[in-house]
Amino acid sequence: MEYRPIAQQAPRPRIIGRVNERGLWTLYVKEVRRFLNVFTQTLLAPMVTTLLFLAIFTLALGRSTQMVEGVAYAIFLAPGLIMMAMVQNAFANTSSSLVISKVQGNIVDILMPPLSPAEITLALAAGGVTRGLMVGLAVGLAMWLFVPIRLHDPLMVLYFAFNASLMLALLGMVGGIWAEKFDHIAAVTNFVITPLSFLSGTFYSVERLPESWHLVAFLNPFFYMIDGFRYGFIGHADGALPVGMAVVAGVNLALLALTHRLFTVGYRLKA
Amino acid sequence: MALARSKAGTPVSLRLPIDYGAVNWAGTVTLGQRGLRIFLKDPMTHLGGPLVSGGLFLVVFLLAGGGALAGSGEESLALLRYIGPGMAAFMLAFHAFEQVTHLLIMDKMEGVIGDFLMAPLTPAEILAGYLLSGAATALLVFAPVLLLVLLISGMGIQAPLALLGFALLGALLFAATGVVVGLWAQRWEHFAAVENFFVLPLGMLSGAFFSLEGLHPPLQWALQVNPIYHLVLGIRWSVIGGPGAGTGTAALLPAALVLLGLVLATTFLAWRLIARGYHIKD
Numbered sequence: 001m002e003y004r005p006i007a008q009q010a011p012r013p014r015i016i017g018r019v020n021e022r023g024l025w026t027l028y029v030k031e032v033r034r035f036l037n038v039f040t041q042t043l044l045a046p047m048v049t050t051l052l053f054l055a056i057f058t059l060a061l062g063r064s065t066q067m068v069e070g071v072a073y074a075i076f077l078a079p080g081l082i083m084m085a086m087v088q089n090a091f092a093n094t095s096s097s098l099v100i101s102k103v104q105g106n107i108v109d110i111l112m113p114p115l116s117p118a119e120i121t122l123a124l125a126a127g128g129v130t131r132g133l134m135v136g137l138a139v140g141l142a143m144w145l146f147v148p149i150r151l152h153d154p155l156m157v158l159y160f161a162f163n164a165s166l167m168l169a170l171l172g173m174v175g176g177i178w179a180e181k182f183d184h185i186a187a188v189t190n191f192v193i194t195p196l197s198f199l200s201g202t203f204y205s206v207e208r209l210p211e212s213w214h215l216v217a218f219l220n221p222f223f224y225m226i227d228g229f230r231y232g233f234i235g236h237a238d239g240a241l242p243v244g245m246a247v248v249a250g251v252n253l254a255l256l257a258l259t260h261r262l263f264t265v266g267y268r269l270k271a
Numbered sequence: 272m273a274l275a276r277s278k279a280g281t282p283v284s285l286r287l288p289i290d291y292g293a294v295n296w297a298g299t300v301t302l303g304q305r306g307l308r309i310f311l312k313d314p315m316t317h318l319g320g321p322l323v324s325g326g327l328f329l330v331v332f333l334l335a336g337g338g339a340l341a342g343s344g345e346e347s348l349a350l351l352r353y354i355g356p357g358m359a360a361f362m363l364a365f366h367a368f369e370q371v372t373h374l375l376i377m378d379k380m381e382g383v384i385g386d387f388l389m390a391p392l393t394p395a396e397i398l399a400g401y402l403l404s405g406a407a408t409a410l411l412v413f414a415p416v417l418l419l420v421l422l423i424s425g426m427g428i429q430a431p432l433a434l435l436g437f438a439l440l441g442a443l444l445f446a447a448t449g450v451v452v453g454l455w456a457q458r459w460e461h462f463a464a465v466e467n468f469f470v471l472p473l474g475m476l477s478g479a480f481f482s483l484e485g486l487h488p489p490l491q492w493a494l495q496v497n498p499i500y501h502l503v504l505g506i507r508w509s510v511i512g513g514p515g516a517g518t519g520t521a522a523l524l525p526a527a528l529v530l531l532g533l534v535l536a537t538t539f540l541a542w543r544l545i546a547r548g549y550h551i552k553d
Contacts, residue, residue, distance in 0.1 A: 194323065
């Protein structure tokens with residue numbers, strides 16, 4: 001019989017430098033594949049739902065040749081609807097991932113590997129952003145078949161699309177970390193995310209609102225996201241664009257810090 | 272009382288089998304109550320959710336329509352009065368379907384359906400249990416949403432009995448559809464697909480949110496094939512039309528008949544499917 005020294009056979013632990021690139025990439029790919037696996041629910045269904053919204057709002061409200069902010073109602077509405085789809089899907093991606101992992105007990109598969117809290121935060125957030133942007137693209141293309149939307153400023157579109165998806169992905173992570181049952185996250189979705197995405201100027205110009213409500217609108221980060229994104233299409237914004245860009249970036253930085261802190265401390269993850 | 276004893280001398284419980292006659296009322300009511308209690312156990316999600324989304328729709332239509340129509344608050348109020356009942360009807364149908372399908376798929380996945388098949392319940396009684404709970408929970412969603420609509424748009428119900436009739440027909444129809452789809456679905460994706468690609472489009476393009484009048488005739492015809500269209504028609508008339516309104520009554524009888532016919536057909540189908548154990552006694 002042949003004996004080989006064990007030292008030559010034993011696998012060596014992989015040396016991970018400052019950043020575990022392979023782990024980061026793997027977690028990110030897992031998050032993306034998770035939603036691509038059920039793309040009928042995660043990509044096609046938002047397309048159908050958003051087109052339906054477009055249909056009912058245009059048919060109910062936009063039949064008279066009504067100009068809002070210098071464009072036809074359908075052209076005003078379309079970017080708002082795309083943003084709403086992106087926002088709801090980015091939130092759903094990260095929140096459902098975390099809550100399902102916690103309920104099924106899989107969360108340990110994220111916490112045990114040699115991934116730093118920063119890497120976990122980044123990978124999960126990137127997964128949410130990817131879903132948000134893919135949904136935005138799919139919905140945008142579907143809308144373009146029916147509404148003659150034109151790009152006034154593609155860079156602004158990209159900037160606000162990315163930041164909006166990131167903001168909601170991070171909010172989804174915070175919500176997913178906090179929630180202990182599906183009911184909790186359903187409550188957050190129903191009572192926070194949906195109202196915010198409906199009432200932040202998606203369907204109407206905030207100029208419609210009485211003066212006293214304008215302040216509320218200007219304190220709402222969702223408003224800036226929708227406003228800036230819509231500016232990229234129609235070239236008109238209700239608020240000031242630089243303020244909007246700064247607000248969304250600032251909120252995202254704060255949320256990144258918060259999420260990173262939550263993963264470091266292991267709040268409701270490492271009880 | 273003295274215990275009955277077997278031949279060996281051990282006590283034997285003297286429980287006579289219950290003879291419940293033709294229909295197992297207790298069993299059916301228990302099954303119906305079960306679905307209702309599941310709904311009532313979490314009112315925030317089951318009631319609060321629909322109320323919030325209904326309220327949001329109304330507010331958005333009020334705010335978006337308020338300027339889009341070249342009129343004052345008058346016209347946006349008229350819009351709300353038109354859309355409100357339609358939206359409530361859509362939510363009735365949607366939630367009846369969703370509750371029943373969700374419950375049935377959950378029961379199948381958890382194996383609870385076996386408990387119902389083993390119990391002394393005929394297929395018709397099992398069906399009745401699901402229909403009862405589905406219709407009851409749908410009406411529990413419909414009533415507050417409609418109340419919210421009435422409060423926001425400041426109106427009352429013109430024909431309460433007709434409203435009740437149409438609401439019941441709608442709830443039963445979609446509960447029965449929910450049973451059929453719930454039996455057919457074998458994964459959650461099936462449920463999501465039916466909900467997203469059939470029920471939602473049917474509901475939103477049913478004339479609940481917009482009038483069919485300005486559309487091309489072929490489109491109008493296509494939309495009239497939709498059962499939710501007839502439900503919306505009936506409920507809207509019951510709320511804002513009433514016996515005083517001359518318009519719209521001509522379409523009511525066909526609407527009611529269509530709904531009734533569909534209820535009977537779908538209930539029959541659901542009954543036969545349960546009896547054959549389609550996807551439950553594989």
